[in-house]
Amino acid sequence: MxxxxxxxxxxxxxxxxxxxxAPAALADTPSASASPSEQAGPTEAGTTFRTAARFLPGQQATAQAATGDYLYWVFPADTGERPTVRATVTLPDTALRHGAATWRVDVYDGLRRRQPCTYGMQSRAAAKDAATVELACALRPVRASADAWSQDPLPGSYYVRLTVTNGPDEDLGQPFSARIGVDVADEGGAYATDGALAAPLVPGATTADQAEADTEAGRTPAVEAGAPEDGWSSGWWSDRxxxxxxxxxxxxxxxxxxxxxxxxxxxxxxxxxxx
Structure with missing residues (x-):
């Protein structure tokens, strides 16, 4: 006995x-993720993937543009993170608009593959008298590695594209403003894998020799310029x-x-x- x-x-x-x-692995749910803080972010957006304005999770990126423009931002996402992109569009004055319009936000990874949203209103129609429209796109958790044929999100840069997809032609060119933020929930070992990428998917990051040459020339390598504040994770440790x-x-x-x-x-x- x-x-x-x-x-x-x-x-x-x-x-x-x-x-x-257990709580450490289960607490990081979408409801537990903090809203983006009011930290200063870029006040302009790019018009192509190459000119996308970079911001970090927790920052608020803003821009002013004309209806019909394509706006691009880019942010880093690391292994085990699940980003949720949130966009607020302040529409032109009601007296200037001629009808309803549909706005859409899309997210692409470092290979420019469009990533599906697991939940959130990715596309929404704004009535003629609406003042703002709210959009959201929650991605799948970022994995350390994946099969070549897979579309799973991988560590690296993620592009956000915002534009109007449907509306009266008379409204094109009217000014609007946009605010973009990203919430990041840490999924921990629930989605961990045994492998890891040789390098994160950051456009402009080619080989180690090129990165060394950039460093010697006084240029910041693209993989470092596009990294999170605390750097890229090694990919081997998780609470699993x-x-x-x-x-x-x-x-x-x-x-x-x-x-x-x-x-x-x-x-x-x-x-x-x-x-």
Whole structure:
């Protein structure tokens, strides 16, 4: 019985450790992600992929343009992160508009592959009397690596494109303003993989020799210029290691407990000697 009590205590301790690890892996849900702060971001947007204005998650990027223009921004996303792009478009004055218009936000990865939105209003029609329109696009979690044929999001640069897709031709050219922000939820080891890219998908980042040449010439390599504030992750560590370790300990304790119980059940009872 003493052995069983010790085993139960060990199992409870392991379960408590697992319970402490669980919130870290499950707490980073979309509702737990913080809204973008009011940190200063770029006040202009690019008009092509090559001229996209760079901003970081937590910053607010703004721009003023004419209806019908294509606006481009770019931000970094690393392994285990799940970005959610949010856009607010302040429409032209109601008296100047001739009808409803549909606005759309799209997100592309470093290979310029359009990434699907898992949820959020990616495209929305604004009535003629609407003052603003809100758009959102939540991407899938970024993976450390993926098969060549896969469309899974990978670490690197992500482009945001905002434009009007349908509306009266008379409204083209009218001024509007836009605000872009990105929420990032850390998914941890839930979507971790065993591999890692040799380099993040950052346009302009070619080879290590080119990066070294840029450094020697005093130019910031593209892979560094497009990196998050704390740099790119190595891709090998995730909280999945904690789950694996705790699971191994619990399995070992369960095996010992089963052996002890089985041995106790199979042992013959002692008969007191006859007097």
């Amino acid at each position: 003493r052995t069983v009590r010790m085993l139960a205590t060990a199992l409870l301790a392991g379960a408590a450790l697992l319970g402490q690890a 290691w904690i789950w694996t370790l705790v699971g191994g300990i619990l399995a070992a304790l369960a095996g010992i407990g089963g052996y002890v119980l089985t041995r106790g059940a199979g042992r013959p009872s002692r008969v007191p000697p006859a007097v």
